Amino acid sequence: MKEELLEIKSEIAERKSSLKELFLNSKKGKNFLVRYTKFYDEIISKIYKMVLEEMFNDYLPMRNSIPVVVVALGSYGREELNIHSDIDLMISYKKIAGYNSEEIIEKFVYSLWDAGLKLGHRVHEISELEEVAKSDITIKTALIEGRKVIGSSFIWGTVEQKLNYIRDTNQEDFFKEKLLERDGRYKRYPFDSMTPNLKEGVGGFRDANLLFWILNVKFKTTSIREFSGELFSEEEFRKFSIALDLLFSVRTYLHFSLKKKRDKVVLEDVPYLSELFSQNQFQTLQKILSAMKVVHLFTARVIEKVLEIRELEYLNFEEKFDLHKIFKKENAFPTILNLWRNGTLQNHIPLFEKVYLLPQFDGYHYHTVDVHSLYTVRELEKIEDKFLKGLFETLSSKEREILKIASLFHDIGKGRVEDHSRVGSKVTKSFLQKNEFPEDIIEKVSHLIRNHTLMTDIAYHEDIHNEKVIFSFLSKVQDEKTLKLLYILTYADVKSVGAETYNSYNKALLFKLYQNSLLVLNNSEMIRESKKREKVEKQIKNLEAPKPLKRAIFRIKSNQLFFKLDSLSILKLSKRAKELENFSFEVLNTPFLSVRILRRENLNFDIAYFLNKVDFLSVISLDIFELFDGIKYFQIDFQNSVEEGDVEFVKFIIEDSFSETRKVFKKIVPKIGGDEVKFDCEYTQHYLKLSLNTENQNGLLAYLFKFFEDENLKVVSSKTQTFKVKVRDMFLIEKDRDCNLYRELFDKML
Numbered sequence: 001m002k003e004e005l006l007e008i009k010s011e012i013a014e015r016k017s018s019l020k021e022l023f024l025n026s027k028k029g030k031n032f033l034v035r036y037t038k039f040y041d042e043i044i045s046k047i048y049k050m051v052l053e054e055m056f057n058d059y060l061p062m063r064n065s066i067p068v069v070v071v072a073l074g075s076y077g078r079e080e081l082n083i084h085s086d087i088d089l090m091i092s093y094k095k096i097a098g099y100n101s102e103e104i105i106e107k108f109v110y111s112l113w114d115a116g117l118k119l120g121h122r123v124h125e126i127s128e129l130e131e132v133a134k135s136d137i138t139i140k141t142a143l144i145e146g147r148k149v150i151g152s153s154f155i156w157g158t159v160e161q162k163l164n165y166i167r168d169t170n171q172e173d174f175f176k177e178k179l180l181e182r183d184g185r186y187k188r189y190p191f192d193s194m195t196p197n198l199k200e201g202v203g204g205f206r207d208a209n210l211l212f213w214i215l216n217v218k219f220k221t222t223s224i225r226e227f228s229g230e231l232f233s234e235e236e237f238r239k240f241s242i243a244l245d246l247l248f249s250v251r252t253y254l255h256f257s258l259k260k261k262r263d264k265v266v267l268e269d270v271p272y273l274s275e276l277f278s279q280n281q282f283q284t285l286q287k288i289l290s291a292m293k294v295v296h297l298f299t300a301r302v303i304e305k306v307l308e309i310r311e312l313e314y315l316n317f318e319e320k321f322d323l324h325k326i327f328k329k330e331n332a333f334p335t336i337l338n339l340w341r342n343g344t345l346q347n348h349i350p351l352f353e354k355v356y357l358l359p360q361f362d363g364y365h366y367h368t369v370d371v372h373s374l375y376t377v378r379e380l381e382k383i384e385d386k387f388l389k390g391l392f393e394t395l396s397s398k399e400r401e402i403l404k405i406a407s408l409f410h411d412i413g414k415g416r417v418e419d420h421s422r423v424g425s426k427v428t429k430s431f432l433q434k435n436e437f438p439e440d441i442i443e444k445v446s447h448l449i450r451n452h453t454l455m456t457d458i459a460y461h462e463d464i465h466n467e468k469v470i471f472s473f474l475s476k477v478q479d480e481k482t483l484k485l486l487y488i489l490t491y492a493d494v495k496s497v498g499a500e501t502y503n504s505y506n507k508a509l510l511f512k513l514y515q516n517s518l519l520v521l522n523n524s525e526m527i528r529e530s531k532k533r534e535k536v537e538k539q540i541k542n543l544e545a546p547k548p549l550k551r552a553i554f555r556i557k558s559n560q561l562f563f564k565l566d567s568l569s570i571l572k573l574s575k576r577a578k579e580l581e582n583f584s585f586e587v588l589n590t591p592f593l594s595v596r597i598l599r600r601e602n603l604n605f606d607i608a609y610f611l612n613k614v615d616f617l618s619v620i621s622l623d624i625f626e627l628f629d630g631i632k633y634f635q636i637d638f639q640n641s642v643e644e645g646d647v648e649f650v651k652f653i654i655e656d657s658f659s660e661t662r663k664v665f666k667k668i669v670p671k672i673g674g675d676e677v678k679f680d681c682e683y684t685q686h687y688l689k690l691s692l693n694t695e696n697q698n699g700l701l702a703y704l705f706k707f708f709e710d711e712n713l714k715v716v717s718s719k720t721q722t723f724k725v726k727v728r729d730m731f732l733i734e735k736d737r738d739c740n741l742y743r744e745l746f747d748k749m750l
Contacts, residue, residue, distance in 0.1 A: 001050055001051075002114075004050055005047070008043060008115045009114075009116045012115065012117075019036070019083060019256075020256045022035075023253070023256065028249070029246065029248025029249035029250075029252055030080070030241075030244070030245045030248050031245075032248075032252060033080045033081060033082065033252070034079045036081055036082075036083065037072075037079040037080070040076070040087055040117075041072075041149050043117070044070060044087075044089075044112065044117075044149055044150065045149060045150040047108065047115060048108055048150050048151070049150075050111070051107050051111055052066065052104070054107075055103070055104060055107065063150075063152065064153050066099060066151070067093050067095075067096050067101055067152055067155050068092070068093045068104055068151050069091070069148060069150075069152050069159060070089060070091055070149045071089065071090040071091070071092060071147065071149065071156075072087075072089065072147045072149050073090050073122075073143070073146055074086075074120075074142060074145075075088070076089070077145050077146055077147045078147075078209070078212070079147070080205075080248070082251060082252060082261070083252065083256065084260055085261065086118045086120040087117055087118060087119055088120045088142070089119065089121040090121070090122050090123075090142075090143070090146060091105050091108070091109070091121065091122075091124075092123075092124050092125070092126055092129070093105060093125060093126070093155065094125065094126050094158070095125060105123055109121060109123075122139075126155070126158055126162060129143065129159070129162045129163070130162060130165065130169075133166040134169075137174065137178075140166060140174065141178070144166060144213065144217060145212065145213065145216060146159070146163065167217045167220060175214060175217075175307055178210055178213060178214065182206070182210055185202075185206060186202055188200065189202065190202065191203075191296075192366075192367050192368075192371045192375075193367075194267065194289075194359050194365075194366065194367060194368055195264060195265060195266050195267060196264070196265055196292055197263050197264045197265075198254075198263045198264070198265060198292075199251075201292065202292065202296050203291070203292030203293055203294070203295040203296030204263075204292060204295070205247065205251075207295055208244055208295055208299060210299065210303070211224060211298075211302055211303055212224060214303055214306055214307065215306065224237070225237060227302075231302050231305050231306065232301070237298075239294055239298070240294060242294075243290075243291035243292075243294035243298075244291075246287065246288070247291050247292065247295065250276070253272075253273060253276045254273065257272050257273075265285075267285075267361060270284055270285050270361075273285075273288075281361065282358065282361070282415070286357050286359060286368075289357040289359070289368065290356070290357050293343065293357065297343050321348045323348070324435075324437070327404045328401055330381075331381055332377060332381065333374070336374055336408065337374055337378075340370065349431075350431075351409065351428070352370055352412070354412070354415050354416075355370050355373070355411065355412060355414055355415055356370055357371075358370065360414070364497065366497060366498050367496075367497075369411050369415065372496055372497065373408055373409070373410065373411050375496035376408070376410060376492045376496040377404055377407045377408050377492075379492040379495040379496045380392075380403055380404060380407045380489075380492040381404075383488070383492075384495075385491060385502075387511070388491050391484055391488060392488055394484075395484075395485075398441065399481075399485060401441065402441055402444050402445055402448070402485065403485055403488060403489060405428075405432070405437075405441070406445045406448040406449055406452070406485075406489055407489060407492055409424060409428040409431075409449060410424065410449050410489065410493060412424045412427060412428055412449075413425070413426075413427060421449060421450050421451070421452060421453055422450060424449045425449040425450035428445060428446060428449055429442055429446040432445065432446075447482065448482075448489055451476050451486060452486070452489055452490070452493060454476055454477075454486070455473075455486055455487065455490040455513060456493075456494065456506075456510070458473050459506065459510050459512075459513045460506065460509065464516055465516065467520070467526075467684045467686060468557065470513075470517055470520055471527055471684075472530045473513070473517060474530065475527050475530035475531035476534075478527075479521070480521050483514065483517055483521065487514050491510070494506065519685075520684070520685075523683070523684070526559075526683070529559040530559065532559070532562065532563060533559050533562040533563075536562040536566075536567050536570070537553075537554060537562070539566075540553055540567045540571060543567060543568065543571055545571055545575075549571075549574060552574060552578065553570060553571070553574045553628070555628045556574075556625070556627050557626050557717070558625040558626050558627075558716065558732075560623065560625060561623075561625040561627075561633070561717075564623055564625075564635075564719075573633060574628075576598060577627050577633070580599075580600060581600075582599070582600055582603055583597065583598060583600065583658060584598050585598070585651075587650055587654070589642060589644075590641060591641065592620075592637060592639065592640055592641050593617065593638040593642050593647075593650070594635065594636070594637045594638070595635070595636045595637075595638075595650065595654065596634070596635050597634040597635075597654065599631070599632055600629075600630065600631055601629070601630025601632075602630075603658060604658070604660075605658060606657045606658075606709075607657070607705045608665070608705035608709050609665065610653055610654065610657040611701045611702035611705060612668070612699065612702040612706070613656075614638075615668070615698050615702055616698075617639070617640075617642070618639040618640070618698075618722070619636060619637070619638055619639075619701055619720065619722065620639045620721070620722040621719075621720060621721055621722070622634075622635070622636045622719075622720040622729075623636075623718060623719055623720070624715055624716070624717055624718040625717055639722070665706060668698070668700075668702055668703045669703070670694075670700045670703050671695070672692070672694050673694065676692060676693055676694040677690070677691070677692055677694075677746055677749070678690075678691045678693075679691070682739075683732070686734065687716065687733065687734060687735060688732075688739075689730065689731070689733075690730070690731040690733060690746070691729070691730050692704070692727065692729040693726070693727070693728050694726070694727060695725060695726065695727070696722055696727045700727065701720060704729070704731075704749075707749055708731075708733075713733050714733065714734040714736075715732070716732050716733070716734055717731070718731045718732070
């Protein structure tokens, strides 16, 4: 017999080596498991027969006469044996004087081990079964799903009688305990996880087992399908079977790939699991999660009917769907969650079909897109941050409705190639219009969704103390009310990711961004300027150029440059600036004289001296732009062109303006009235704005720049224009002293 057992061991090894190919050829999860189970039925039966033949030799009685039966339990009993699962057996017998049943059983078990089987077994005399079942609900559960493998039909008949008695005893207690077990599983492996447990999780194999156990105890059935047309439709059962089969396939492939037993699907598994379905990783995990949802809903609904219970309240959601009414509720989250758990959210809101159980492989989110969206509504309705809670309480009922709609739909654009914020804004707007929401609500919701990542993007990745950053941010936000709504939405979005996501660090960043934004919100001129600049920056992003050069352009402090030049001209100018060694200039004389100068920070272009020397020419426009790395750009346009000899003179004066020799100035004292000069010391945190609207006079600009130089005022940007006999000049000056001192200073200029 020893040699025969070695042959069986070899047969098992050979069969295991071909299993993966067998599975991949069929890809039918349950079918593969049944065939695998039947293979072990054959092996176990063969070994049992060998044991009997060896022990009885020529006196082998009829098998039914030997008071022993071998019963399959657990996944083996349900014909769901997986490749790394233990083979659970119960060997039941009756003590009869003429047979040494214990010795037969002992030899049989040792023979199974010698053949290399991973065995989990229990041995019970028939009379013990009732007491054993009473002692432990797990044992009772295992016994009721027992399946005969080989042995005495007489003994099996007696065992079945005992099992029926066990099924009939304390049914209500059994059902309650199994439901409590289910609730415990759900707490350990919640429904919202992107790393589902195929066995213990919501919609896993244990849910299907639970339904089988309840039907088995209640109706002594061995097949769920028997109740098709009574407890569920044939179509419902078909969908359930397909979903369960998919989960069997996933677990089997997982075991093949890992070469060990594991029921939890982690994100690292998804790439090779996607090979099983020949789909991308998003579709693969979405398919798995969707299958578990189908299994869960089917089993829960049938269990409710069988046990006539209403514990799973979300499955009995009968309230008439009214989207307008839902968003007006003080607590909309429970209703929306019920719809999701009921599996009808995407029916009522078709936009959710695209993101239903859609995974997020970004290393940040813990939940699928739809669950994260639901949780954003939840966090909005139970704000824990005291400051934000206070802000929320100041909102009108309409503003709260806007926030709830934006929270639910903020990620609805995910799962597409385009930017999800823009797509989400667009499709939500269309959906709300079809559902006849007021236009003002639609526009505000659409705006919030389009910009729902803006606040975190700025707070986490930008210098929130930089005015350019703040003004750029506010150019999209528009007003204080929208800022407040966006701040609260951002909180809910971040908080809904996970318990630790909204921490003291990002809380402080978002709060500071909100505060800094409030300080400058009333500067509408700068916000308008930032908005214009953003359009040009967007055009520059689309141009072909090195990324470092583009990043340098976006660091340029002067907004005026983006109004004066088009995107291509800015790119060309910035390229020249990057390649600049000291200074460079060009003088154009068609259709009018124009001087363009670039200089590095360590060089001084004495613009006052230059203007003083060319005061015989009428300046119609003068621009100074501070670029990057301390480089400045000057563009001075004159009213007319000049003679060729004068062009050479202008070039000479430019070069002379860079020399460090003492320069002689013509004394010029223009007439400037007190009401013709205005300055705004609070224009921004770092700059004041000086505006001059006066009569055009020779040497006016030379005088002004000489004054700036003498008083050590750093002009970072200027814009001067001449209209017939009037000039309109604007200078941005870096602040380095008290505002009252500037007032006294500009009085001296008059």
